[in-house]
Amino acid sequence: MKIICVIPARFASTRLPGKPLAKIAGAPMIEWVYRRAAAVPEFSLVLVATDDLRIKHAVENFGGKVEMTPQNLRSGTDRVAYVAERHDGDIFVNLQGDEPLVVPGVLKALVEPFADPDVQMTTPVSIVTNPSDLSDPNKVRVVCDQSGDALYFSRALIPFMRDISEIKLWPENHIFYKHIGIYAYRKAFLIKLTQLPEGRLEAAEKLEQLRVLENGYRIRTVITNYQARSVDTEEDLARINREVAKNNITIESYHEN
Numbered sequence: 001m002k003i004i005c006v007i008p009a010r011f012a013s014t015r016l017p018g019k020p021l022a023k024i025a026g027a028p029m030i031e032w033v034y035r036r037a038a039a040v041p042e043f044s045l046v047l048v049a050t051d052d053l054r055i056k057h058a059v060e061n062f063g064g065k066v067e068m069t070p071q072n073l074r075s076g077t078d079r080v081a082y083v084a085e086r087h088d089g090d091i092f093v094n095l096q097g098d099e100p101l102v103v104p105g106v107l108k109a110l111v112e113p114f115a116d117p118d119v120q121m122t123t124p125v126s127i128v129t130n131p132s133d134l135s136d137p138n139k140v141r142v143v144c145d146q147s148g149d150a151l152y153f154s155r156a157l158i159p160f161m162r163d164i165s166e167i168k169l170w171p172e173n174h175i176f177y178k179h180i181g182i183y184a185y186r187k188a189f190l191i192k193l194t195q196l197p198e199g200r201l202e203a204a205e206k207l208e209q210l211r212v213l214e215n216g217y218r219i220r221t222v223i224t225n226y227q228a229r230s231v232d233t234e235e236d237l238a239r240i241n242r243e244v245a246k247n248n249i250t251i252e253s254y255h256e257n
Contacts, residue, residue, distance in 0.1 A: 003111055003184075004045045004089040005037045008069075008076030009097035011052040015233050020055050020097045022237050025244050027251050029231060030055065031062045032100035035251055037093075038064075039104040042111055044089070048097070049079040077183075077208060081194040084187050090114075092190055094183040098231045100240060101249070102182070106226045110184045113220045120189040121212060123150070124222045128176040131168040140179040140207060142221065150219040153179055153207050177221070180228045183209070189217075 009020040009030055016022065020030040030048060037046045047065040050056055051073070059066040067086075069079045080094045091114055093107065106124055113119045125142055133139045137155040144150055152158065161170045170176065185193070199214035201207075212219055231237050243249070 001091060001114065002044045002089045003042055003091040003093065004047070004084075004087055005040070005043045005093040005095055005107070006080040006083045007033055007037065007046070007048045007095050007097050008079035009048050009050045009052075009055050010076075011050075011055060013232075016231065016237065018054075019231065020050075021058055022231065024100055024237070024240055025249075025251065027062075028058050029100045029237075030059060030097050031064070032251055033095065033097050033102065034059065034062070034064045036100075036102050036104055037095055037107060040107045042108055043093070045087070047083065049083050051079075075208060077190075078194050081190050084190050089187060092185055092187055094185070096181055096230065099182070099228065100231065101229050101243070103226055106180070106182070106222075106224050109222050109224060110182060113222065114184070114186070116220075119220045120186050120217060121193075122184045122220045122222055123209065124180040124182055124224045124226065125177040126180060126224055126226060126228070128171055128178050131171055133178055134167055134170060134176060140181075142177045142179045144177065144221050148221050148223075150209075150213065150221055152213065153205070153209055155205055155207070177223075178228075179209075180224070180226065181230070193217075 011018050013019040021028045024032055047067055048059045049067050049069050051069050051071040056066050067083055069082045073079050084092045110122050113122050134157050140153055141158050142150050142153045143158055199211045201214050202210040
């Protein structure tokens with residue numbers, strides 16, 4: 001099975017313009033993400049997909065592989081699909097360029113379910129331990145069936161614990177899962193997905209993965225201990241730099257947590 005990891009990266013971020021080039025311990029964030037993906041031996045190829053020459057040059061400067069994509073693509077998933085149509089691969093991983101501390105173990109676990117020929121798409125989730133994560137609309141919750149396939153993703157608090165009035169007690173009485181925005185797909189399924197129209201639930205929640213469920217397809221979830229640290233704002237960037245300095249994390253070190 002040939003697995004290709006694609007890191008979609010765009011310069012025009014509303015809350016943090018030029019985000020892929022933001023510096024973490026002196027190196028651009030896109031390099032942190034790239035090197036962690038490159039540490040996964042199961043990946044035959046890792047490349048950045050971008051429509052911006054500044055990002056292209058930065059990737060080339062640290063020796064990474066990069067492919068230019070059209071500017072009119074709607075999303076990172078569309079960039080990954082654009083690359084998939086031009087490469088010979090079986091599985092394509094969609095790794096956002098704003099997860100600088102992603103650990104290789106998560107990416108490895110993400111592709112393991114494809115040993116089952118019925119699995120078309122996977123995504124990681126982690127168990128909620130902090131009650132504040134249950135009410136934060138930026139932390140997407142997911143509920144799954146007994147096979148680990150997602151039933152629904154929501155910014156709302158799901159499931160609702162009717163008989164327990166205090167939300168702070170909910171994680172003690174039920175296992176809640178938080179979604180991590182990384183995906184892997186079989187090539188044909190990825191291309192089919194980008195050809196589907198936006199769904200009503202997707203439009204309401206602003207969650208692209210709901211398009212899959214609305215059209216009757218399944219997403220296999222992978223449980224991980226990894227706590228996502230995506231960078232969307234200057235505050236997030238400062239927090240990551242503090243964490244890196246405090247824990248002596250280097251661009252080549254991969255802490256599996």
